[in-house]
Amino acid sequence: MKGRTKGTKAQRHRGTEAQRHKGTKEMVLDSGVYCAEAVRLAAFVFSDKAGIKVAPRGGTSTAVINGPDAERLAGEFMNEVLNQQCRLDLAKKNSKIAGIIVTRALLSAAGEKAKG
Secondary structure: OOOOOOOOHHHHHHHHHHHHHHOEEEEEEEOOOOOHHHHHHHHHHHOOOOEEEEEEEOOEEEEEEEOOOHHHHHHHHHHHHHHHHHHHHHHHHHHHHHHHHHHHHHHHHOOOOOOO
């Protein structure tokens, strides 16, 4: 009986299912904390590390990570989502001052004096 796996066919099937889902982690992200754009950007940045699917659902987004060591990858993905959310928040907060700086730089390069 070489080459045969012990156990019934149903037991072997359940073992295969467990192995198939072992590398999967699902996370639900609240849109009140993380905007959909931050989640999408993080998924794009993270896509070379593992398979990831993001689906918006009402007031949340669901992210499913497939890959070896899915638990660790899920933590890294959440760090990337937080990074993207902070970047977007800062960009929104600083966009006005950035516009003023660029305007002054362009006017200065053109040899004109900025008002104000």
